[in-house]
Amino acid sequence: MTSRRWLFLVPVLVFGILAIYFAVGLTRDPSKIPSALIDKPAPEFALPGIEGRGGPGFSTADLRQGEISVVNVFASWCVPCRAEHPVINRLAGLGVARVYGLNYKDKAAEASAWLDKLGDAYTAIGADASGRVGIDWGVYGVPETFIVDGAGIIRFKHVGPLTDADLEDTILPVIREIGS
Amino acid sequence: MIAEFGHLALIMALAVAVAQTALPLAGAHWGYLPWMRFAAPAAAAQVLCVGLAFAALTYAFVVSDFSLAVVYQNSHTDKPLIYKISGVWGNHEGSMLLWVLILSVFGAAVALFGRNLPPSLKARVLGIQSLIAVGFYLFLLLTSNPFARLFPAPVNGQDLNPLLQDPGLAIHPPMLYLGYVGFSMAFSFAIAALLEGRVDAAWGRWVRPWTLAAWAFLTGGIALGSWWAYYELGWGGWWFWDPVENASFIPWLAGTALLHSATIVEKRDTMKGWTIFLAIVTFSLSLLGTFLVRSGVLTSVHAFATDPARGVFILMLLIVVIGGSLALFAWRGPGLRNTGVFQPVSREGALLFNNLIMTTAAATVLLGTLYPLFLDALDAGKISVGPPFFEKTFIPIMIPMVIAMAVGPMLSWKRADLTGAMKRLWLALAAALGGAGLAFAGLGTGPLVGLVGFALAGWLGAATLIELAGRAHVGRTSAGDSLRRLGRMPRASWGMTLGHLGLAIAIAGMAGAGGWKIESIQTMKPGDAVTIGPYTYAFEGASEGSGPNYDFTRGRFTVTHDGTPYAVLEPENRRYTVRSMPTTEAAIRTTWLGDLYAVIGDPEGSAGAYVTRIYWNPLVAWMWAGAILMAFGALLSLTDRRYRVGAPARRHAQAAARPQPAE
Numbered sequence: 142m143t144s145r146r147w148l149f150l151v152p153v154l155v156f157g158i159l160a161i162y163f164a165v166g167l168t169r170d171p172s173k174i175p176s177a178l179i180d181k182p183a184p185e186f187a188l189p190g191i192e193g194r195g196g197p198g199f200s201t202a203d204l205r206q207g208e209i210s211v212v213n214v215f216a217s218w219c220v221p222c223r224a225e226h227p228v229i230n231r232l233a234g235l236g237v238a239r240v241y242g243l244n245y246k247d248k249a250a251e252a253s254a255w256l257d258k259l260g261d262a263y264t265a266i267g268a269d270a271s272g273r274v275g276i277d278w279g280v281y282g283v284p285e286t287f288i289v290d291g292a293g294i295i296r297f298k299h300v301g302p303l304t305d306a307d308l309e310d311t312i313l314p315v316i317r318e319i320g321s
Numbered sequence: 322m323i324a325e326f327g328h329l330a331l332i333m334a335l336a337v338a339v340a341q342t343a344l345p346l347a348g349a350h351w352g353y354l355p356w357m358r359f360a361a362p363a364a365a366a367q368v369l370c371v372g373l374a375f376a377a378l379t380y381a382f383v384v385s386d387f388s389l390a391v392v393y394q395n396s397h398t399d400k401p402l403i404y405k406i407s408g409v410w411g412n413h414e415g416s417m418l419l420w421v422l423i424l425s426v427f428g429a430a431v432a433l434f435g436r437n438l439p440p441s442l443k444a445r446v447l448g449i450q451s452l453i454a455v456g457f458y459l460f461l462l463l464t465s466n467p468f469a470r471l472f473p474a475p476v477n478g479q480d481l482n483p484l485l486q487d488p489g490l491a492i493h494p495p496m497l498y499l500g501y502v503g504f505s506m507a508f509s510f511a512i513a514a515l516l517e518g519r520v521d522a523a524w525g526r527w528v529r530p531w532t533l534a535a536w537a538f539l540t541g542g543i544a545l546g547s548w549w550a551y552y553e554l555g556w557g558g559w560w561f562w563d564p565v566e567n568a569s570f571i572p573w574l575a576g577t578a579l580l581h582s583a584t585i586v587e588k589r590d591t592m593k594g595w596t597i598f599l600a601i602v603t604f605s606l607s608l609l610g611t612f613l614v615r616s617g618v619l620t621s622v623h624a625f626a627t628d629p630a631r632g633v634f635i636l637m638l639l640i641v642v643i644g645g646s647l648a649l650f651a652w653r654g655p656g657l658r659n660t661g662v663f664q665p666v667s668r669e670g671a672l673l674f675n676n677l678i679m680t681t682a683a684a685t686v687l688l689g690t691l692y693p694l695f696l697d698a699l700d701a702g703k704i705s706v707g708p709p710f711f712e713k714t715f716i717p718i719m720i721p722m723v724i725a726m727a728v729g730p731m732l733s734w735k736r737a738d739l740t741g742a743m744k745r746l747w748l749a750l751a752a753a754l755g756g757a758g759l760a761f762a763g764l765g766t767g768p769l770v771g772l773v774g775f776a777l778a779g780w781l782g783a784a785t786l787i788e789l790a791g792r793a794h795v796g797r798t799s800a801g802d803s804l805r806r807l808g809r810m811p812r813a814s815w816g817m818t819l820g821h822l823g824l825a826i827a828i829a830g831m832a833g834a835g836g837w838k839i840e841s842i843q844t845m846k847p848g849d850a851v852t853i854g855p856y857t858y859a860f861e862g863a864s865e866g867s868g869p870n871y872d873f874t875r876g877r878f879t880v881t882h883d884g885t886p887y888a889v890l891e892p893e894n895r896r897y898t899v900r901s902m903p904t905t906e907a908a909i910r911t912t913w914l915g916d917l918y919a920v921i922g923d924p925e926g927s928a929g930a931y932v933t934r935i936y937w938n939p940l941v942a943w944m945w946a947g948a949i950l951m952a953f954g955a956l957l958s959l960t961d962r963r964y965r966v967g968a969p970a971r972r973h974a975q976a977a978a979r980p981q982p983a984e
Contacts, residue, residue: 145655146655149594149655152598152601152650156647160636160640160644162691187923248479271484276561
């Protein structure tokens with residue numbers, strides 16, 4: 142009988158553990174997810190620019206022009222994106238790679254206002270309002286940053302906000318390595 | 322003014338719900354009948370209040386009252402009326418309001434149809450239903466008020482996401498919610514039974530119809546969502562293992578298990594603790610699904626935290642509802658007495674096997690969906706599981722399930738003769754080999770898993786028909802007598818037969834479309850032709866035009882089959898003006914053997930050339946036909962005589978004690 146009683150306790154204990162995970166998950170920033178897409182060609186897509194900004198759209202063809210590209214998935218509703226944005230701007234300013242934006246599940250007006258406020262250093266931005274292209278890129282948490290070589294092959298993926306240290310220690314070395 | 326009225330109605334609904342929780346539960350505890358009786362009128366008052374709130378929000382959408390934030394964010398004056406209405410639930414706040422509206426409708430249904438329920442059970446069921454509603458009202462009022470005003474009011478709105486401006490997606494969320502919320506009935510009955518400390522056959526008989534209805538709606542909702550993804554996303558795919566899809570699929574798997582175990586409680590008065598547990602789990606997963614999708618925690622870990630108030634509220638609500646009910650289960654569950662005993666090889670054993678597989682499958686999909694979150698919390702690095710994970714785990718789990726599904730209905734209750742059942746299945750084995758052989762001959766070489774799929778479809782389909790023939794005594798009596806026997810068969814049995822047959826058909830569709838899809842992406846100028854299988858698609862060019870709130874490019878393909886004209890396909894590429902967002906409208910011609918599917922992309926160069934995508938999706942329509950058959954089977958089962966007669970609980974208990982025809 143006592144062992145039977147223990148059996149009935151299992152579900153609530155399992156849920157308790159789950160709840161702790163959820164609580165921790167509420168406070169977490171994703172760091173790195175090794176992507177299944179590494180060393181695979183970037184998915185086929187073509188996205189319009191953010192409505193009202195007049196910028197060009199962003200498509201797979203942009204990634205196959207012989208230059209190293211950084212694809213940054215961002216959204217105005219994402220707080221860590223705000224934190225990493227100065228790092229993205231600095232990376233774009235260095236001129237070592239083209240920096241493209243993938244505006245994920247965002248509203249055009251909000252994304253536009255956000256970029257006006259924080260600075261828009263992207264070569265081009267694709268507006269993925271439905272998140273459909275994000276699915277193909279395997280986007281799980283925003284922000285995410287991909288490095289794509291000149292042939293359109295994805296070479297590196299970083300999940301979560303980029304810090305200055307990430308930029309110096311991983312992003313720039315990877316770009317240098319691809320370039321050499 | 323109308324909006325303030327709606328807001329007030331929502332606050333009143335909360336007040337009613339609080340009273341409907343407190344009084345009946347207290348009344349049932351102390352055996353005070355007037356308080357228990359308060360539940361039914363309160364349920365009616367509550368549905369009235371939420372109904373008014375919902376009507377007020379619908380009104381705001383219809384008249385385009387952009388002083389309401391949700392209307393501004395999700396509507397536009399140019400939008401067709403149907404999408405103004407569907408826009409009510411095409412956003413977070415409105416969809417939560419729809420959720421709680423459906424919840425209160427179910428509560429009112431119990432109040433209305435539950436006249437013959439024991440008063441304390443009825444009071445407890447309605448009290449628990451209302452307790453869930455209280456959580457939702459608080460969530461709406463405190464963190465997601467649909468009646469929040471904007472000042473000054475904008476001149477026009479931001480339009481509804483164009484992807485949602487589609488007839489399929491207009492009715493998809495209500496169907497899905499009818500399913501999710503329908504499981505709340507099983508949940509409330511389970512909690513009420515734990516509080517009562519008693520589960521009998523009458524309880525099973527009450528829970529099963531609600532579960533059947535919820536399951537039918539959820540099946541329909543999932544099929545509709547998948548169909549929408551198929552024709553609207555323009556990739557020829559129909560299931561992406563996207564977290565949003567998984568969120569509806571996990572409760573479906575658990576609900577399927579619940580459906581089967583409730584049968585055991587009803588017929589054999591055993592497995593009570595397990596069934597109660599499944600009822601709690603199924604609704605918990607529905608709740609988790611609703612919230613995780615709504616809060617965005619699954620598509621993006623960060624959206625969860627963007628609005629800390631919302632995230633914390635959701636977590637608290639999950640802890641109260643799920644944690645509370647599981648704690649109650651741990652406390653009162655061991656006291657449930659099972660009377661029926663059975664051998665492992667028996668109908669009960671087969672249903673238990675179904676339960677184990679279905680719950681394992683549900684747990685696997687849940688794990689795959691939440692895994693990244695777990696690893697993140699553990700600082701164990703990050704992984705992203707995509708379709709490969711689900712295909713590698715889910716399919717192997719389901720194969721033994723389908724094999725056993727063929728045998729289960731042939732086993733008798735308590736103790737069965739496995740050899741006898743297997744002897745009846747030699748024809749099904751032939752059908753399995755035939756199915757795989759036919760696929761190989763008709764479709765050519767394909768992936769092994771596709772051939773296995775066809776074999777399983779043949780096996781399950783044939784076995785279901787053999788079982789049906791056995792009931793009708795085909796071959797042992799005259800054809801007329803067989804037909805009469807089929808006519809007298811209880812509708813619940815027909816429901817089972819159609820449900821299993823539907824799955825067999827759906828498996829064939831999944832195997833065909835999954836394993837033998839042909840895809841061709843190219844740039845085509847007017848006059849170009851491309852041949853896929855026996856069909857030749859000639860591109861005649863594209864024209865421009867405009868709809869109510871979008872411009873479109875419409876391509877025209879003339880399809881010939883072995884040289885003879887067969888069909889004209891006109892896919893569209895729409896650009897919605899307000900959000901400047903494109904959508905693809907694939908042109909699809911469905912045939913028995915597969916779908917012809919054409920999509921027009923962007924212009925390429927200047928000579929009227931376009932990127933086109935053309936697909937041949939073998940048997941894909943079978944999948945949805947199978948799903949419809951499954952949902953229809955469940956609804957048919959719902960009209961079974963024993964539910965319609967609505968005998969009071971006491972008589973139910975006696976009826977269950979009498980020997981019943983094997984089903």
